[in-house]
Amino acid sequence: MYISKQQAPAREGITVQAPGRINIIGEHTDYNDGFVLPAAIDKKTTVMIRRNGTSSTANLTDSKQQKSFSFDLRNFAPHEKGWHNYVMGVVHELQVLGAEIGGFDAGFRGDVPIGSGMSSSAALECSFAVALNELFQLGFDKWQLIKASQMAEHHFVGIKCGIMDQFASVMGRHDQVMLLDCRSLEFQYFPFEPGDYQLLLLNSNVSHSLASSEYNTRRSECEEGVAILKKEIPEITNLRDVGLGQLLACRAKLPEPVFRRCHHVVAENLRVLDAAKSLLDNNFKKLGELMYQSHFSLQNDYEVSCPELDFLVTQTLEKAYIPGSRMMGGGFGGCTINIVEKQRVGEFVEQVSKSYRNQFGIDLTPIKVAIEDGAKILQ
Ligand code: GLA
Numbered sequence: 001m002y003i004s005k006q007q008a009p010a011r012e013g014i015t016v017q018a019p020g021r022i023n024i025i026g027e028h029t030d031y032n033d034g035f036v037l038p039a040a041i042d043k044k045t046t047v048m049i050r051r052n053g054t055s056s057t058a059n060l061t062d063s064k065q066q067k068s069f070s071f072d073l074r075n076f077a078p079h080e081k082g083w084h085n086y087v088m089g090v091v092h093e094l095q096v097l098g099a100e101i102g103g104f105d106a107g108f109r110g111d112v113p114i115g116s117g118m119s120s121s122a123a124l125e126c127s128f129a130v131a132l133n134e135l136f137q138l139g140f141d142k143w144q145l146i147k148a149s150q151m152a153e154h155h156f157v158g159i160k161c162g163i164m165d166q167f168a169s170v171m172g173r174h175d176q177v178m179l180l181d182c183r184s185l186e187f188q189y190f191p192f193e194p195g196d197y198q199l200l201l202l203n204s205n206v207s208h209s210l211a212s213s214e215y216n217t218r219r220s221e222c223e224e225g226v227a228i229l230k231k232e233i234p235e236i237t238n239l240r241d242v243g244l245g246q247l248l249a250c251r252a253k254l255p256e257p258v259f260r261r262c263h264h265v266v267a268e269n270l271r272v273l274d275a276a277k278s279l280l281d282n283n284f285k286k287l288g289e290l291m292y293q294s295h296f297s298l299q300n301d302y303e304v305s306c307p308e309l310d311f312l313v314t315q316t317l318e319k320a321y322i323p324g325s326r327m328m329g330g331g332f333g334g335c336t337i338n339i340v341e342k343q344r345v346g347e348f349v350e351q352v353s354k355s356y357r358n359q360f361g362i363d364l365t366p367i368k369v370a371i372e373d374g375a376k377i378l379q
Contacts, residue, residue, distance in 0.1 A: 013050025014134055018127035018375035019043060020112035020119045021168035022199065022337055023328055024177055024192075024279075024287070025294050026272040028302055030162025032222050032265045033183035033240040035272035037279075038164055039192065039371040040172020045110030045123040046378075049131045054103030060087055061107040073101055078156040086121055089152025090128045097148060099138045106131070113365070115207030117329025121157070122165035125149035130170070130375045143185065146170050159212050160219050161330075172374030179276045183240055190279050192371055197284055198342045201328070201335040202352065203365035204308040208332040214304065215330050218261060225262040228254055239265045257303075264301035268294060288324025288339055292317075295326035295336075304331030311359055312336045315352045322348065335367070 019040040026036035052059065056073040062083055069084040076092070078085045091101060108127065112120035129145040129152075132138065140148070149166040153159050163182055171178060173189055180187040226238050232250045236242055239262055247266050251259055271290045278287040295313050299305040309327040313336055316325040321341035328337040340348055349366045356364045 013048055014131060015046060015048050015378040016127050016131040016134065016375065017044045017046040017378060018123050018125075018130060018169045019045075019172060019372055020123045021165055021172065022118065022201070022369055022371075023164065023168075024337070025275045025290055025326070026164075026268060027294060027298055027327075027329070027331075028218060028304065029265055029268050029272065030164040030180075030182045031160065031219055032162075032269075033238045034265060034269040036162075036164045036180050036182060037177050037190075037272050037275055038168035038172075038180070039177040040168050040374045041118070042370045042372045043110075043112040043118060043123075043367075044372075045108055045112060045120070045127045047106055047108040047127040047131045049104055049106040049128075049135055051135065052103045052105045057103045058087075058091065058101075059105045060084060061105075063107045063109040073103065078158075083124060085156045086124045086152060087128050089156025090125050090149055091132065092156065093148035093151045094129065094132060094138065094140070096151075097140065097144060099132070099136065099140075101132055101136055101138075104132070104135065113203055113367075115211075115334060116201075116203050117327070117331070117334025118201070119165040119169065119329065121153060122149065122169040125152050126166055126169040126375050130377065134377055142170050158216075160216050168374070170374045172372065174373050175371050177279065177371065179272070183238075188276075190276060192279065193282065194284070194339070195282070196342055197323070197339050198345050199369050199371075200338045200340045200345060200349075201367040201369055202312050202338060203335045203367060204306075204312060204333055204356075205362055205365060206306065206308045206333040206360075208306055211330055211332040214332065218302065218304065221258050221261045222265060225254060225258045228258070229262070240269065242266050244270070260301040260303075264297045267297060267301075284323045284339055288322070291324030291326040291337070291339070298327055298331060302331075306332050308333065308356075308360055308362070309336055311356065312352065312364075315355060316340075316348075319344075319348070 020043045024037040146166045176189040316322040321344040325338040353364045
């Protein structure tokens with residue numbers, strides 16, 4: 001039991017779960033006000049939470065790691081690295097919105113692999129945001145919880161992430177992917193009917209330390225690009241507004257790496273819209289081509305891939321039973337997302353695991369994912 005008898009709750013506790021996510025396509029576009037095509041998955045974080053009768057003590061337990069952390073709700077700040085910062089960040093952001101949060105005990109566990117690009121962080125943040133909202137009857141709507149969770153990451157973790165992960169974790173729906181316009185926040189559900197195909201993640205089990213610093217660097221490179229492009233095309237506010245032709249016409253004005261970052265974002269937005277159309281047409285071949293283009297653009301233009309991910313994608317090339325593969329998420333490690341004919345999954349996994357071990361001396365983790373509902377209050 002994660003709560004002691006002395007800290008008797010004022011009301012029954014609740015259990016909330018929030019999932020990690022996949023992203024079919026649309027990487028590093030969210031913080032550029034672009035388009036993404038994510039979905040929530042059957043890997044999640046579950047929080048059991050109850051009031052503990054104190055006015056300001058929060059006791060947290062990571063049930064899997066058997067680690068605890070307590071903080072004073074009236075006086076706390078991010079410190080060291082670790083999961084507690086995500087939770088404190090969510091509490092802080094809800095307080096900024098005016099929430100009155102009393103003392104609580106919470107235990108959580110999850111099966112979203114950490115550092116895998118499947119957004120275990122959004123699962124943790126959103127499960128707490130939804131749980132606190134319910135337990136203390138805060139009355140926030142889903143978008144407020146999504147944005148508070150995103151801001152928790154900016155302010156308490158130091159990653160200036162976009163909105164995709166928290167959005168997917170809260171809004172996800174069984175067997176549906178979502179086309180989100182990260183500027184207007186309008187979104188549309190698309191049925192994901194893979195038929196003979198299986199969504200397969202290959203977790204490279206590497207997580208390079210560059211991930212967080214380079215993420216923020218990419219974001220500022222895009223901002224630098226917009227500042228320069230704005231002098232040529234005053235009507236733009238961000239890369240979302242720039243056409244491919246306009247970007248190419250301004251190439252000489254941009255420092256070379258900045259041009260490539262902008263090129264990735266502008267082209268990736270177009271790919272997302274094409275991919276949504278391919279899904280509607282049930283055209284997995286076309287979707288797969290777009291996924292490969294996305295990968296090579298992330299590898300060469302955006303430079304957020306790594307040798308392990310490139311190797312995994314290369315292993316899928318020229319296999320007619322795999323229409324598409326690419327790195328997924330922020331990059332520098334984590335997973336590739338692959339669309340593989342169901343009947344050939346076993347054979348492929350065996351082959352790629354062997355070559356990956358030979359090449360890097362690392363065991364690969366294959367993960368068959370299903371698309372599931374977003375955050376839920378279980379009881
Ligand atoms: C991380 C961030 C997201 C998004 C992706 C890249 O997952 O949290 O906001 O930027 O990287 O697409």
